[in-house]
Structures are given as C-alpha cells and as structure tokens.
Amino acid sequence: MAELLVVRSKIKDCTKCNVAGDFADALSKKVEAMIKDAERRALQNKRKTLMPHDL
Secondary structure (H helix, E strand, O other), rough: OOOOOHHHHHHHHOOOOOOOOOOHHHHHHHHHEEEEEEHHHHHHHOOOOOOOOOO
16 A cells, blocks of 8 residues: 555544545545646646646
C-alpha cells in the first residue's frame, strides 16, 4: 500500500455514512492524480508553484 495523502479520521468526520476500509486508498489515488494534473498545468505555464486554479 502506498502512503496515504488523506487522513482516514477526517474522512469519517465529513460524512454521516459509514466509510469502507478501502475508501481512503481510492480517495488518496484520486488526490494524487489531481496533484499530478495540477503540476502538469503549472509547468506548462512556466510556474513551479501549484495554485488553486491549477485544479
């Protein structure tokens, strides 16, 4: 298992539903993909800083 980018307890704090054990792993993978896409956009715009509008 890769390092998680999200905190399991914070996920549970955000919902009234039960959270499956593998939900945090799936969410972490999506977050990682979003970060990589933002990085690609920033580099295309000749920046080294990720900004909210890169999302």
